[in-house]
Amino acid sequence: MKKRFSVVLALLSVFLLFPIYWMLNSVFQTRAELFSRPPLWFPRSFDFLSVWKIVVDNAQYFSNSLVIAFITIAVTVFVAIPAGYSLAKLNVPGKSFYLLVLLITQMFPLVMLITPMFLIFSKTGLLNNYAGTALAIGTNTIPFSILVLRSYLVSLPDSLREAAFIDGCGEMRAFVRIIIPNAMTGIMTIVVFTFLFSWGDFLFGLTMMTDNDLQPATVRLYQSIGQYGTDWRRLMTLSASLALPAMIFVVLAQRAVVNGIGNVNVNK
Amino acid sequence: MSHVKSRWFGILLLMPAGVFLLVFYLYPVTYNLYLAFQRMDAEAFMNGDGAFNGLENYRALLQNGVFYSALRNTLLFTFFSILFQYSIGFLLAVLLNKSSRAANFLRGLLLTPWFTPIVATSTVWIWLLSGSNGIANYALHALGLIDQGIPWLSQPSTALVMTVIVNIWIGIPFCMVLLHAGLQSIPSELYEAGEIDGASPFQKNRHITLPMLKEVSAIVILLGVVYGIKIFDLVWIMTKGGPGNASQLLGTLSYEYSFAKNNFGIGAAVGNVMLLISLVASFVYLRVSKKLQS
Numbered sequence: 001m002k003k004r005f006s007v008v009l010a011l012l013s014v015f016l017l018f019p020i021y022w023m024l025n026s027v028f029q030t031r032a033e034l035f036s037r038p039p040l041w042f043p044r045s046f047d048f049l050s051v052w053k054i055v056v057d058n059a060q061y062f063s064n065s066l067v068i069a070f071i072t073i074a075v076t077v078f079v080a081i082p083a084g085y086s087l088a089k090l091n092v093p094g095k096s097f098y099l100l101v102l103l104i105t106q107m108f109p110l111v112m113l114i115t116p117m118f119l120i121f122s123k124t125g126l127l128n129n130y131a132g133t134a135l136a137i138g139t140n141t142i143p144f145s146i147l148v149l150r151s152y153l154v155s156l157p158d159s160l161r162e163a164a165f166i167d168g169c170g171e172m173r174a175f176v177r178i179i180i181p182n183a184m185t186g187i188m189t190i191v192v193f194t195f196l197f198s199w200g201d202f203l204f205g206l207t208m209m210t211d212n213d214l215q216p217a218t219v220r221l222y223q224s225i226g227q228y229g230t231d232w233r234r235l236m237t238l239s240a241s242l243a244l245p246a247m248i249f250v251v252l253a254q255r256a257v258v259n260g261i262g263n264v265n266v267n268k
Numbered sequence: 269m270s271h272v273k274s275r276w277f278g279i280l281l282l283m284p285a286g287v288f289l290l291v292f293y294l295y296p297v298t299y300n301l302y303l304a305f306q307r308m309d310a311e312a313f314m315n316g317d318g319a320f321n322g323l324e325n326y327r328a329l330l331q332n333g334v335f336y337s338a339l340r341n342t343l344l345f346t347f348f349s350i351l352f353q354y355s356i357g358f359l360l361a362v363l364l365n366k367s368s369r370a371a372n373f374l375r376g377l378l379l380t381p382w383f384t385p386i387v388a389t390s391t392v393w394i395w396l397l398s399g400s401n402g403i404a405n406y407a408l409h410a411l412g413l414i415d416q417g418i419p420w421l422s423q424p425s426t427a428l429v430m431t432v433i434v435n436i437w438i439g440i441p442f443c444m445v446l447l448h449a450g451l452q453s454i455p456s457e458l459y460e461a462g463e464i465d466g467a468s469p470f471q472k473n474r475h476i477t478l479p480m481l482k483e484v485s486a487i488v489i490l491l492g493v494v495y496g497i498k499i500f501d502l503v504w505i506m507t508k509g510g511p512g513n514a515s516q517l518l519g520t521l522s523y524e525y526s527f528a529k530n531n532f533g534i535g536a537a538v539g540n541v542m543l544l545i546s547l548v549a550s551f552v553y554l555r556v557s558k559k560l561q562s
Contacts, residue, residue: 083285107550232398
């Protein structure tokens with residue numbers, strides 16, 4: 001019985017991890033090696049130089065992705081921290097209505113927003129604009145982050161706030177000096193998720209960045225599929241370069257990630 | 269006194285979020301409802317504004333067979349994605365329900381498909397499934413199952429199934445993590461009591477684990493419905509809804525109308541249909557999760 005379970009576990013793990021392994025394996029193979037049969041299960045040589053060259057050729061797009069991610073994180077944090085705190089601890093009217101609205105945004109088909117948003121952006125000069133794309137990605141990250149932060153802040157003891165008032169703090173001071181420093185774990189969680197969403201964004205970058213030079217790396221990779229049809233090494237190198245920062249981020253912040261996924265269930 | 273103060277401060281802190289939601293949700297959604305009543309093709313877009321054309325966009329859509337196959341594909345896509353994501357995610361959560369270092373490590377590692385950018389994973393799958401040089405065809409050939417390479421993504425009979433498989437692959441870790449959290453919240457006394465009563469592992473699963481996971485299961489499944497309906501990236505990258513609409517979904521159809529055919533009016537109409545379905549699903553979700561909590 002136990003043995004059978006291990007076999008199932010092994011098979012499922014292979015199914016989940018093989019594509020990732022195959023991506024990394026393909027990065028270090030020449031075209032001839034990639035097409036050789038039987039295939040090379042492990043690269044023969046690690047030609048870092050030509051891999052590096054592919055990355056450098058596309059440096060502009062990676063830097064676009066980073067700029068967009070940075071702005072998205074800044075906007076998200078600026079909007080979500082106060083809103084999350086307000087909905088968790090302050091006595092605002094209509095709280096359950098706001099929560100309902102936020103919950104509905106979580107289920108919202110974003111691809112439905114893209115048509116009207118494109119037309120609005122094209123009239124307001126937000127196309128081909130880093131901040132415009134970041135704000136568009138914010139439709140995904142901001143409501144999510146508010147809900148995650150709220151459920152984190154609800155669990156902070158009220159005595160923290162009260163102690164701040166006894167020490168003579170006003171509301172603003174208590175928020176900035178006491179609440180924010182005590183919410184760092186929650187804030188880390190939303191920063192990690194906002195980065196993952198923004199770095200991995202495809203829909204908004206594809207639509208809002210019509211100028212090739214401004215496109216994020218995800219869109220660049222998508223267009224390379226058509227352009228370099230069978231240059232799998234280039235495509236796998238770009239894929240791996242997109243995957244790597246996400247992997248590093250997740251490994252560094254594994255707890256924050258698991259927290260965040262758990263908090264997708266925001267009804268608590 | 270401080271009560272009133274806290275109220276005003278609370279409203280102040282909500283302002284940025286309120287403004288954002290008005291500008292980036294309410295306004296586009298309202299505009300989209302309006303847009304679906306407009307003739308807004310490439311020409312109208314260039315000239316600045318469309319002209320009112322009533323229900324013409326919806327009529328054109330409902331008379332087009334593509335809409336129905338996109339609707340059907342979306343439902344099939346969603347149903348089969350959830351079925352397998354949930355059952356495989358459940359299996360993994362149970363198999364890895366230990367707190368050993370190895371189990372923790374493997375759980376973390378298995379999350380990779382979920383957080384890797386979808387463009388990257390889709391591209392990898394295109395390579396795996398490539399008709400001429402893909403490893404999938406090599407493996408099937410080596411096992412003697414096929415004679416010649418199958419173009420998995422570019423033949424109508426397999427394109428949709430393949431995108432579903434990749435979507436299942438992406439979604440399994442997500443289900444696993446949520447169900448794992450659910451398993452962790454079951455008090456161990458229940459299992460001990462079962463042990464005393466002489467329950468077999470299967471009986472314990474059937475009578476303790478499954479009922480205790482009712483709430484989290486309902487959430488996982490309903491989130492799956494909601495995610496399934498709005499799927500876009502993966503299918504657009506892997507097949508663009510093709511070949512010949514074989515893997516066309518509502519999301520890709522809306523995008524195709526707006527940005528490949530530049531017919532924003534019909535694109536908006538498809539978007540509104542998606543919105544309607546999502547709202548119904550959200551409503552059911554809220555209803556069910558409220559019921560489970562009380």
